[in-house]
Amino acid sequence: MGQAEYQAACHIVRALKEAGHVAVLAGGCVRDRLLGIVPKDYDVATSATPEQVKVVFPGSKGVGEAFAVVLVRHEEVVTEVATFRKDGPYADGRRPDYVELDGATMEEDAARRDFTINGLFEDPDGEEESKVIDFHDGVADLKTHRCVRAIGDPAARIAEDRLRMLRAVRFAARFGFHIEAATKEAIVKHAPELGAVSRERVGGELVMMLSHQARFEAAGMLQELGLDVAILGSAPHSDFPRLASLSSEASGAAALAAWALDRGMSGDVAGVLRDTLRLSNDTEDAIRDALGLLPRLMAEWSVAGVAAKKRMANHPGYEAAWWLLEATSPESARVIAAEVADLSQGIGLAPVPLLSGDDLIAAGHRPGPHFAVALAAAYDAQLAGHISSLEEAVAIAERTFHGDLS
Numbered sequence: 001m002g003q004a005e006y007q008a009a010c011h012i013v014r015a016l017k018e019a020g021h022v023a024v025l026a027g028g029c030v031r032d033r034l035l036g037i038v039p040k041d042y043d044v045a046t047s048a049t050p051e052q053v054k055v056v057f058p059g060s061k062g063v064g065e066a067f068a069v070v071l072v073r074h075e076e077v078v079t080e081v082a083t084f085r086k087d088g089p090y091a092d093g094r095r096p097d098y099v100e101l102d103g104a105t106m107e108e109d110a111a112r113r114d115f116t117i118n119g120l121f122e123d124p125d126g127e128e129e130s131k132v133i134d135f136h137d138g139v140a141d142l143k144t145h146r147c148v149r150a151i152g153d154p155a156a157r158i159a160e161d162r163l164r165m166l167r168a169v170r171f172a173a174r175f176g177f178h179i180e181a182a183t184k185e186a187i188v189k190h191a192p193e194l195g196a197v198s199r200e201r202v203g204g205e206l207v208m209m210l211s212h213q214a215r216f217e218a219a220g221m222l223q224e225l226g227l228d229v230a231i232l233g234s235a236p237h238s239d240f241p242r243l244a245s246l247s248s249e250a251s252g253a254a255a256l257a258a259w260a261l262d263r264g265m266s267g268d269v270a271g272v273l274r275d276t277l278r279l280s281n282d283t284e285d286a287i288r289d290a291l292g293l294l295p296r297l298m299a300e301w302s303v304a305g306v307a308a309k310k311r312m313a314n315h316p317g318y319e320a321a322w323w324l325l326e327a328t329s330p331e332s333a334r335v336i337a338a339e340v341a342d343l344s345q346g347i348g349l350a351p352v353p354l355l356s357g358d359d360l361i362a363a364g365h366r367p368g369p370h371f372a373v374a375l376a377a378a379y380d381a382q383l384a385g386h387i388s389s390l391e392e393a394v395a396i397a398e399r400t401f402h403g404d405l406s
Contacts, residue, residue: 002038008077009042010124012057016081017125019056021048022106024121024133026082031117034132034142035175044072044081045109045121053081084109087160110135114157114164115171115183116149117142147180148172154186162197165190165227166205173209173218179225187225194230202231203277210259211252216243219259228263232276235263242327250323253286258324261291289317294324301336306343307380313340314350346385353379355393363394365401374400 009025016023026045033039046053053070054060060072060081068083084104106121113119116138123131132139136151148168150157158164165187172179179187194202209218219240222228228235242258250258256279260269270288273279279287293315301309312318326333343349355378357371365371374397381387381396 005042005077008074009044009079011074012044012072012079012081013124015056016046016048016053021046021052023048024106024123026121027113027118030120030122030132031142033122034139042079044079045084045106046081047084049083085112087112106133107135111151113151114167116151117171119151146177148177148183149180150183150186154183155190158186158190162190162193163201163205165194166202169218169221169225169227170205170209173214173221174212176214184225191226191230194227199276199278203279206231206277207252207256207283210255213248215255216240219243232263238262242324245327247323247326251286251320253283254290254320254323257287257290257320258327286317286320289315290320290324293317293321297321297325297336305384307383309339310343310349310383313343351382354382354387354390355397359390359394360397370401
């Protein structure tokens with residue numbers, strides 16, 4: 001995201017203003033620009049109704065018209081345009097029962113948002129001193145207080161959507177902020193209620209915050225506020241040594257595994273995290289693979305042969321397992337990384353096998369479980385550099401069929 005997205009959003013704001021509506025940049029993009037961060041996306045808020053937006057931008061598409069959101073395309077960039085609104089009550093603790101659009105003002109739209117730093121608007125054509133429109137001292141919280149503060153009554157904001165407790169942690173950790181005292185007190189009081197939030201939504205927030213380089217800080221806040229207990233149950237106090245040392249380059253799956261290990265989890269960690277956080281199959285597999293390989297790297301690598309080392313280095317969990325090892329045993333990890341670099345030379349870590357099942361059938365053998373043993377033996381010999389031709393591979397297989405691998 002960059003200049004093209006910003007210019008598209010500004011074009012939309014100007015077109016809506018020219019049509020007689022109020023329009024501004026809104027929310028996170030304003031916050032990020034004030035912090036010197038390139039926004040991931042730009043949102044526009046306006047007094048125009050969805051129907052009026054479509055008049056200004058024929059061909060635009062309503063995607064959340066119950067919440068007055070329209071997608072507007074300009075020069076291949078798609079921008080969300082939302083009508084100013086007031087929210088009704090939140091009976092389900094997630095979304096308002098209804099929204100009011102009729103006559104809603106920018107100030108009323110700001111009042112429904114979660115935190116002061118997210119309740120900011122920007123007029124891209126305004127004078128410098130009035131460019132940012134701030135109804136709740138969000139600029140001061142960004143620049144001076146460096147805090148995450150709920151708009152209005154913190155308990156009321158949390159009751160509307162309990163996931164805001166996790167969002168407060170994610171924003172505070174990401175920006176290096178603290179959580180304002182009254183907001184923090186409300187989170188501690190209402191932390192047990194996080195269990196009422198869908199696991200998918202909780203998991204989505206956890207994955208985002210633990211995928212960020214500020215994950216160690218996030219884990220500490222989760223523990224301090226009692227939110228981690230509401231998610232995964234009680235655990236001994238932790239200083240999160242793995243997360244503290246985990247490289248910022250490590251994957252989100254590695255971070256989730258490190259967090260679980262630091263909290264003292266054992267057994268089927270991947271399965272527990274999957275069920276608790278409704279993780280994707282890919283993320284669950286990545287955690288399972290990493291935690292399955294990690295003890296092997298620790299216990300077997302130093303005594304393993306070339307073929308076994310290549311198999312471990314080519315294991316789908318190798319990268320995440322290596323990052324976990326590097327967080328606790330950096331010297332061991334460096335030794336392994338150096339060996340893997342050497343092993344990658346020549347035929348590489350995973351050359352195309354010389355021998356296939358079809359080759360064995362062509363040699364007159366009937367398929368069966370013994371094929372797997374023969375193929376593995378031939379491939380190990382290939383990985384170790386002992387053989388380099390199909391004939392040699394067939395000979396290795398023949399010897400396994402006769403039980404002679406001496």
